Amino acid sequence: MKTIMYAVFGILLTNMALAADISGRVDVLEKGGQKPLKSFANAVVYLEGIQTPAPETPVTLNQKDKRFSPRLLVAIQGQEIAIPNADVLMHNAFSPHDAEPFDVGRYGKGKSESVRLQKIGAHRVYCNIHQQMIADIFIVPNQYFTVTDEDGHFVIQNVPDGEYTVKVWHIYEGEAQDVAKIAGQNVELNFSVVSQKKVRDFMNHANKEGQSYPSGSSSYSSSSSDGGSSY
Ligand SMILES: [Cu+2]
Structure with a gap:
């Protein structure tokens, strides 16, 4: 004892x-x-x-109101990253990353896809339908x-x-x-x-x-300034 x-x-x-x-x-x-x-x-x-080690619990990149949130998501190497769509619209998520690109396809409300990434650093994420949707997943x-x-x-x-x-x-x-x-x-x-x-x-x-997005697909507001927290 x-x-x-x-x-x-x-x-x-x-x-x-x-x-x-x-x-x-x-x-x-x-x-x-x-x-x-x-x-x-x-x-x-x-x-x-x-x-x-990567935790069992996933981190989440939300698709809501035609935005990804958070704007910057941090995940550990190999950790599951869930990308649920909470909008009525269809969304997509893809990354043009040089070494580790991904594309989870397009899906509607209530659906979710996920990715796991290994390369340390920033992976920019876009939606192939809405040009103004931008996020970074940063792998640590x-x-x-x-x-x-x-x-x-x-x-x-x-x-x-x-x-x-x-x-x-x-x-x-x-x-x-x-x-x-x-x-x-x-x-x-x-x-x-x-x-x-x-x-x-x-x-x-x-x-x-x-390619360029079809005109009208971007509803990015010019009122968001460089110093804002949005983009
Ligand atoms: Cu979208």
């Missing part, structure tokens, strides 16, 4: 000593690097240098990731002791990285990323055959 007590206590102590949080802020600057965006949301912050190697809030703040909790590359990727393709050494103490890291794209750069993408 005594041995078990010591063992349990030992594990608790070990867990406390061998993990810490990485937190900080990501500033996102417009393409050109002069002005900050209105929102610093939609940046993923994740670690390289550790692998953890482990559970140690988070997405920034509107102010750019992030916290990755309970990171095991070790040395990691901390990487940042924002939906307008700004990127940054740094190294974090965790040794039982919380670490603070701040980043500044410069967008490589503006909203309008995304809007005229081709359909899955590499």
Whole structure:
């Protein structure tokens, strides 16, 4: 009994000593690097240098009101990504990713398809019917990731002791990285990323055959600005 007590206590102590949080802020600057965006949301912050298994539970990319949500979905390598259609209209989801493209076909209300992706990084997702539907699925190697809030703040909790590359990727393709050494103490890291794209750069993408969408298929509103949280 005594041995078990010591063992349990030992594990608790070990867990406390061998993990810490990485937190900080990501500033996102417009393409050109002069002005900050209105929102610093939609940046993923994740670690390289550790692998953890994909959870059994899927993550979900919703199709609703002719939009994908969330705009940026993060999934672990191999994790199931469900793409349910909640609209009365038909939708599709396809990705023109170089190494790992997918196309789940078209389907109506209440139906769902799913994909699993292996390639670390961004997989842009479009609907072949509605040009304005845009999302990114970002694949990470482990559970140690988070997405920034509107102010750019992030916290990755309970990171095991070790040395990691901390990487940042924002939906307008700004990127940054740094190294974090965790040794039982919380670490603070701040980043500044410069967008490589503006909203309008995304809007005229081709359909899955590499062709233009039929005119009238896009109801993208020009009132959404680059700094908005939508696209
Ligand atoms: Cu659609």
